Amino acid sequence: MEVEHGVGAVVSAIRAVLGDxxxxxxxxxxxxxxxxxxxxxxxxxxxxxxxVPSSLEAIxxxxxxxxxxxxxxxxxxxxxxxxxxxxxxxxHALVRKQRVAQAAMWDAVLDAAQRAVxxxxxxxxxxRRISQYHFAWNDHVVAAxxxxxxxxxxxxxxxxxxxxxxxxxxxxxxxxxxxxxxLGYPMDGRHLAVVAWGEKPEAAIRAVAxxxxxxxxxxxxxxxxxxxxxxRATRSPRSDDSLASVELPxxxxxxxxxxxxxxxxxxxxxxxxxxxxxxxKLGSQNVTWYRDVSLEALVLRDVPAAKEFVRQELGSLLDxxxxxxxxxxxxxxxxxxxxxxxxxxxxLKVNERTVAYxxxxxxxxxxxxxxxxxxxxxxxxxxxxxxxxxxx
Numbered sequence: 167m168e169v170e171h172g173v174g175a176v177v178s179a180i181r182a183v184l185g186d187x188x189x190x191x192x193x194x195x196x197x198x199x200x201x202x203x204x205x206x207x208x209x210x211x212x213x214x215x216x217x218v219p220s221s222l223e224a225i226x227x228x229x230x231x232x233x234x235x236x237x238x239x240x241x242x243x244x245x246x247x248x249x250x251x252x253x254x255x256x257x258h259a260l261v262r263k264q265r266v267a268q269a270a271m272w273d274a275v276l277d278a279a280q281r282a283v284x285x286x287x288x289x290x291x292x293x294r295r296i297s298q299y300h301f302a303w304n305d306h307v308v309a310a311x312x313x314x315x316x317x318x319x320x321x322x323x324x325x326x327x328x329x330x331x332x333x334x335x336x337x338x339x340x341x342x343x344x345x346x347x348x349l350g351y352p353m354d355g356r357h358l359a360v361v362a363w364g365e366k367p368e369a370a371i372r373a374v375a376x377x378x379x380x381x382x383x384x385x386x387x388x389x390x391x392x393x394x395x396x397x398r399a400t401r402s403p404r405s406d407d408s409l410a411s412v413e414l415p416x417x418x419x420x421x422x423x424x425x426x427x428x429x430x431x432x433x434x435x436x437x438x439x440x441x442x443x444x445x446x447k448l449g450s451q452n453v454t455w456y457r458d459v460s461l462e463a464l465v466l467r468d469v470p471a472a473k474e475f476v477r478q479e480l481g482s483l484l485d486x487x488x489x490x491x492x493x494x495x496x497x498x499x500x501x502x503x504x505x506x507x508x509x510x511x512x513x514l515k516v517n518e519r520t521v522a523y524x525x526x527x528x529x530x531x532x533x534x535x536x537x538x539x540x541x542x543x544x545x546x547x548x549x550x551x552x553x554x555x556x557x558x
Contacts, residue, residue: 172283172292177226179278188219191270192470198266202250202259206467208444209389210249215469216242221307222271229299235306247311251318252388260315261308268304275300332385335393339433351383355399359423359435361443363391366415371396374420377412391443395432409453421446421454441467448552462552465545472549479539479546482531496524497536498547505537 180187192214196203203211220240228238250260275296283289323329331349338344344353358380362370368384371394375382380396387393414420423438425431438456441463446454448466456463465472476484483490496514500521503509507521514521529535536543 168288169291169295172279172285172288173229173295175282176275176279176292176296177229179282180222180226180274183274183278184219184222187271187274188222189470189474191218191222191267194270195263195266196468196470199259199263202255202263205253205255206440207249207253207388208440208447209387209391210246210253210255211444211467211469212447213242213246213249216240217246218267221267225271225300225303228303229296235299235303238303239307239310243307243311244314247314248318249388251315252322254319254323257312257315257319260311264304264308264311268300272297272300326386328385335383335385338429339436344429344432349383351381351395352397353429353432355397356425356427357432357435358396358398358425359432359439360394360396361387361391361421361439362394362418363389363443363447364415364418367392367418370414370418370420373412373414374409377409393436393439395436414452419446419450419452419454421456423456445552461545462548465549466552473553476546476549476553479542480532480550483528484550493524493528493531494547494550496521497528497543500525500536501540501544501547505540 195214195218217240220242224238224240227233228235247260250257275293279289279293279296283292326332334345334349338349346352358378360371360374362368364370367390371384371392372382374380375394375396378396378398380398383395383397385393409420409422421439421442423435423440423442426433426435438460442454442456442459444466445459445462465475480494483494496510499513500507500510503513507518507525511518511521525536532539532543
């Protein structure tokens with residue numbers, strides 16, 4: 167019974183620092199397993215926000231409730247294995263990532279045990295119990311990830327109906343000369359790349375192509391998304407951005423790059439659409455254009471780093487209280503209105519003195535004036551809005 171108490175004390179000590187531990191492990195994975203992150207796939211990158219917290223929670227819950235390791239494999243980890251297979255990330259990188267996370271978690275266990283259990287004998291007994299479960303859990307998880315990865319890799323690259331066309335497209339994106347006849351898509355003219363996901367994404371891309379009277383190329387992507395290119399013969403720079411009249415299938419979203427000419431434009435617009443997709447997946451807008459979210463896309467290429475940046479810039483104003491939300495709303499409006507306190511008061515329906523008081527309160531919380539770090543604070547506010555939309 168004493169051993170269970172010791173284990174419980176260690177688990178509680180880890181839970182007390184769980185948020186910081188998640189950030190630390192995510193950063194360590196990027197540093198020690200860079201090959202996993204070479205392919206910049208937004209769907210795969212998005213799983214990182216779930217896999218580390220869910221794996222730590224699974225271990226802690228398993229220790230607390232004495233669960234069988236076979237009942238404690240998080241679905242988020244299996245999803246990441248499938249998306250890694252679809253993105254053609256190496257299986258070695260996936261397994262190595264799990265082993266690095268395992269080592270980081272064990273270091274955290276040792277530190278927590280030292281803090282939480284003063285009796286040497288009890289600490290040793292608790293650590294033996296934890297190590298047995300922790301290492302058995304990791305062995306089972308690695309086996310499950312390998313099985314999931316290999317099954318998905320076979321399905322995606324050997325059985326999908328568009329696998330040959332997808333291979334041709336990937337070769338063009340990687341820099342090879344295009345085989346226009348095999349693709350059934352000419353490379354001269356103006357190209358708009360899009361990513362669609364949700365209900366009937368392929369139909370959504372074709373609806374946009376019809377609206378623009380454009381030649382269409384569509385291939386399947388990761389996580390049930392579809393990549394599309396819409397080609398128009400004209401090289402006119404006039405805007406064709408009005409997609410308001412396109413009737414998208416219910417629960418379908420589209421991310422768009424910018425128009426580009428010929429093969430280079432084909433590639434560049436696809437990169438832009440992928441970056442817009444990264445941001446759009448956090449929200450619920452039907453259509454997201456790269457130019458509207460280019461800043462967020464740049465910052466969110468590394469979500470853990472973005473979260474740390476936001477935390478450093480906004481500090482205690484992220485506590486979720488009504489007071490902090492009011493202060494954040496005030497500083498956001500103040501920046502949007504050219505740092506005009508009177509105009510801010512009108513928008514927020516308060517007097518100018520109230521605005522001035524709130525700004526002083528913000529400065530006290532941040533330890534700097536709202537002008538000294540205007541750019542950093544403004545970016546942090548935009549990132550907070552995107553991250554919050556994901557949680558809604």
